[in-house]
Amino acid sequence: GTPQTIAGLETGYAVMALGKFGGRDLGYASDIELLLIYGDAGFTSGPQVIGNAEFYEHLVRKVKESIQARREGIFKLDLRLRPYGNTGPLACSLESFCRYYGTGGDAHSLERLALVRLRAIGGDRELGPRIERLRDEILYTARGIDLSELRTLRRRQLKNKTLKGRLNAKFSPGALVDLEYTVQILQVVYGAGNPEVRTPYLLPALKRLHSAGVLAAFEAKRMTESYAFLHKLINSLRMLRGSSEDLFLPLLESQEYAHLARRMGYKLSPALSPGQQLHLDFETHTAFIRTFVEKHLGRESLPGLASGNIVDLILSEHLPGPLKYKILKNLGMEEMERAVVNLKKLAGRGRQREHFVKL
Template structure:
């Protein structure tokens, strides 16, 4: 439901932005005189249709190619679509922190790059000879057309599949090193971060994505931006056992609910570190998640046990699949 709401808002924002810029500068055209298309894509949770409470909305802006507008105050297409992207971001700016925040960091060249890229620029960057890093190839798994021109949307999604699921070897060792750095740099000793700690949400998402990258070239059914759909496909293809799929699915849903609960209780998305299990904050969290008991402390104890059990089994499965050298 949250993803659907975000899509409706973004679609209308794109239309409003295009109408405003057309009045000021005319409509963008390609060098051959044809209309220049524009499309907005979701990445991350938005791309996977998995938005939760206070999730960032990760987006990517793409336009058809070089050219210019046909108005009196004409602009090159690159400048026109850069302004359109800026207008979209400013229009969606939330009145309350943590609600519908657009994240545009997952774009060619990251924060140093333009907000909007042409199709040619996108294809050159995300290619076997391009400048994209291994983690960017992984991030593109979640890319999904969300608003704008459907034909351009299909073209970008085709390129995504050709690049992400190509025969080009994927650097699993680099991905595991990045995951290790996340644990050592983002998780403080003695704390449990539901997202970054071993056995946390990222271990599930990365496990699924690693397997998509390793097997997606020969298993087209794995080419989906949705985590639960990918889990189903991994089970159907025999890459994961039915027991492994069940463990991953159940724990994924448990941790997503836990994260939503933390964000609702705290009113923001910044902190996913669990409060101490003997604290009033943890007891309140357990009540918010429906851990009813005659004594509130008993409900909190059950929640703490469930968290430990779920994260432990994911941590062990992650090690079994990757850190013990299997990668299968």
């Protein structure tokens, strides 16, 4: 039968995209993150009457079972971003969506932040845009996002998803999630007063945050370049390994690292091998992102306060003393304060500092 409201009116559903799919930024082997929301509680018409919740649960389960990737970990259908995650129903009503994400709801701050990329892609043509408007009312409010909750979760990610001594393109300090989270947080913070920054698309968000006066032109440009680099790196890692799960960079001197660098387009130069060029670019872009996070959310928003390199030393205004000492010691320098002052003098300011870092 057809799902109906208690009053007997037909009730539709909307298919909402989230994550990379919602942001129209799918890469190689990205998960396809979806959420199905139906309009109202009630029962189906027809000879075998069941509740709307049961009807849509059955529908989503059948769709999930009918879609299979050709390889494990490649374009997997991901329904975990629904209310209550894996413990919740596969589809949710509009009422339960508003209750879960709204004021006093059970949603974690990261779940609320994920709504930035919520986008209607199918189903009822009126219900989808209505959900997007409700999302705006829920998300871009004075309540905003609990930064302390996000910082705790980010530290947990670093502990559980990285390995000591190994670089991870997604979860290392200054890697992809730090850039994505920070841009989305800025959208939420400034979206209440600046509706133009409300977009599910990250690169346009950077441009709009600049237009709204939140980001300087060089910041928007720098983060656009860093995002493009990390996106290409992650795609290359997934193609190299045939899986979306393992985003650890290979060991620097390994054949796999050299293969990865060549896949990304690095060529042998008189001074540096392709692998060395890739390593320097990774260190530079992640330092750019750490400085970006530090400026807008504070150094405490970065997990692993002991992470950094000489680029952090040049760009950061709030680098902890022990980290400065660690970086300089690795460079063979002993007079810490003098070395920092001299490096910053050599680097200069503004665009001059940008060019110095690249050198």
